[in-house]
Amino acid sequence: MTDEEESITVWQPLREPVFRAMWTAALVSNVGTWMQNVGAAWLMTSLTTSALFVALVQTATTLPVVVVSLPAGAIGDIVDRRWLLLSIQVWMLVTAGLLGVLTATGQTTPWILLLLTFSLGFGTAFMNPTWQAIQPELVSRDELPAAISLGAVGFNIARAVGPAVGGLILAATGAATVFLLNALSFLAVLVVVYRWRREPSPSELPPERVSESIRRGVRFVRNDRGLRSVLARTLTFIFFASAIWALLPLLVRNQLGLGASGYGLVLGVTGLGSAAGITVLERARQRYTTNQVVLGASALFAAVLVVLGTVHVVAVALVAVAVGGIAWISVLSSLNTAVQTLSPEWVRARTLSVYMLFFLGGMAIGGLAWGAVADYLGTPETLVAAGAGLFVGLVGAIRWRFPVTDDLDLRPSAHWPDPETAFDPNPESGPVLVSVEYRIDPTTTAAFFDAMQELETVRRRNGARYWGVFRDTTTPDRYVEVYLTGTWMAHLREHERVSVADREIQERAASFHVGEGPPTVSHFVSEMDG
Numbered sequence: 001m002t003d004e005e006e007s008i009t010v011w012q013p014l015r016e017p018v019f020r021a022m023w024t025a026a027l028v029s030n031v032g033t034w035m036q037n038v039g040a041a042w043l044m045t046s047l048t049t050s051a052l053f054v055a056l057v058q059t060a061t062t063l064p065v066v067v068v069s070l071p072a073g074a075i076g077d078i079v080d081r082r083w084l085l086l087s088i089q090v091w092m093l094v095t096a097g098l099l100g101v102l103t104a105t106g107q108t109t110p111w112i113l114l115l116l117t118f119s120l121g122f123g124t125a126f127m128n129p130t131w132q133a134i135q136p137e138l139v140s141r142d143e144l145p146a147a148i149s150l151g152a153v154g155f156n157i158a159r160a161v162g163p164a165v166g167g168l169i170l171a172a173t174g175a176a177t178v179f180l181l182n183a184l185s186f187l188a189v190l191v192v193v194y195r196w197r198r199e200p201s202p203s204e205l206p207p208e209r210v211s212e213s214i215r216r217g218v219r220f221v222r223n224d225r226g227l228r229s230v231l232a233r234t235l236t237f238i239f240f241a242s243a244i245w246a247l248l249p250l251l252v253r254n255q256l257g258l259g260a261s262g263y264g265l266v267l268g269v270t271g272l273g274s275a276a277g278i279t280v281l282e283r284a285r286q287r288y289t290t291n292q293v294v295l296g297a298s299a300l301f302a303a304v305l306v307v308l309g310t311v312h313v314v315a316v317a318l319v320a321v322a323v324g325g326i327a328w329i330s331v332l333s334s335l336n337t338a339v340q341t342l343s344p345e346w347v348r349a350r351t352l353s354v355y356m357l358f359f360l361g362g363m364a365i366g367g368l369a370w371g372a373v374a375d376y377l378g379t380p381e382t383l384v385a386a387g388a389g390l391f392v393g394l395v396g397a398i399r400w401r402f403p404v405t406d407d408l409d410l411r412p413s414a415h416w417p418d419p420e421t422a423f424d425p426n427p428e429s430g431p432v433l434v435s436v437e438y439r440i441d442p443t444t445t446a447a448f449f450d451a452m453q454e455l456e457t458v459r460r461r462n463g464a465r466y467w468g469v470f471r472d473t474t475t476p477d478r479y480v481e482v483y484l485t486g487t488w489m490a491h492l493r494e495h496e497r498v499s500v501a502d503r504e505i506q507e508r509a510a511s512f513h514v515g516e517g518p519p520t521v522s523h524f525v526s527e528m529d530g
Contacts, residue, residue: 031158039170056114077208219463269318300323309383
């Protein structure tokens with residue numbers, strides 16, 4: 001890191017007025033959301049004694065991400081992100097208000113609670129990719145890691161305050177008040193986002209269709225080795241770690257013998273641990289790699305699961321959940337930062353939506369699985385099993401290591417010239433075949449192939465359906481790289497989206513060319529139907 005990057009603290013992005021307003025609004029909304037979570041989970045324990053139904057509250061919160069995450073990311077990269085956020089906040093305000101009214105009038109059943117909790121989860125699934133994708137628009141590039149960590153600080157301050165306040169309100173007035181206050185909390189975000197004057201991203205091309213946008217986003221993630229590593233580690237961690245959030249209400253009620261306010265206290269201590277964990281994380285990042293931080297924090301969280309399953313003393317449980325909060329935020333902040341730093345602006349909402357799909361989808365599936373297991377084994381035994389599983393899952397860290405991103409520059413390079421054409425191709429014509437001709441000294445062939453393997457990754461994640469390098473049988477030093485993309489319009493988008501980091505890889509491959517002038521690029525457009 002440079003001296004300038006080392007001097008940036010986690011609080012520095014708050015000097016930016018727009019970021020400060022957004023952060024504060026998100027804090028208020030998250031407090032309301034955590035109050036909602038406490039109210040919903042505790043209300044379900046009053047409506048039914050089934051561990052499965054109690055666990056389904058978490059599933060209903062997170063399962064919508066499986067349904068809408070990819071479309072949400074695609075839409076977040078296509079439409080005006082400001083108006084999308086406004087629409088989502090209105091949806092969530094109405095849903096939370098309806099749940100509050102139904103609960104106040106005694107009409108909430110377990111299925112109604114799950115349905116409206118699912119509706120709120122639907123809004124969250126649509127909001128999260130876009131909300132996180134706007135962070136680089138609010139701060140400088142050097143401040144981005146600090147801004148992401150600061151977002152985690154706000155989230156976990158809310159986790160500390162929301163459950164405690166929610167538990168007190170729940171004990172004093174009931175779940176209906178908690179739900180109605182959550183509805184009001186969405187107004188904070190509505191006001192701030194409405195006042196934000198966002199600068200639109202310049203592009204001379206029309207927006208993508210949603211289906212095309214989804215395919216491009218999935219293709220980018222599938223062909224990026226760094227993102228694949230992050231997603232594999234995310235799924236491994238969250239599946240086992242979800243046991244604590246699914247079963248904590250039952251642990252508090254049955255093993256610790258606490259009531260609603262006690263449940264709020266336990267979650268509040270967890271949130272305080274997470275907030276304190278940001279300081280621990282900053283120091284850890286200065287001494288250890290991201291891979292080492294995630295590995296150590298995951299092992300620590302596994303130990304917390306085992307302790308909670310075996311020691312049922314309130315004081316010990318409070319210490320354990322505080323430590324768990326530190327481990328939790330260390331893992332999730334590191335994973336989120338990795339996704340954002342590996343994603344260029346044009347596809348960021350989509351890569352984040354895939355990340356949220358793995359993260360919240362893993363929580364939904366894990367919550368369902370651990371709830372079903374707890375109905376047979378019991379809550380303590382299930383927590384121990386989840387902790388043991390997480391320890392075993394850490395073996396995957398040997399293969400799925402995080403890439404170094406300190407020098408990765410994903411800003412648009414704009415170094416590709418417009419394609420030379422003697423006619424105007426139909427934008428929807430395709431597929432499009434692009435060829436690049438190189439002349440290679442036989443003594444550098446091996447190094448050239450190494451460079452081309454890196455270039456293959458760039459071509460495929462930016463949209464290539466097929467890629468290959470061919471050698472001319474009559475002219476042995478002549479090599480032709482070819483790749484196939486969907487349509488002429490899709491290829492034009494590549495010209496806008498190629499990044500500085502992509503350019504460096506392309507220039508390394510081109511450096512082996514020994515012919516006169518740069519490598520020759522040709523474009524061929526299919527105009528045949530079928």
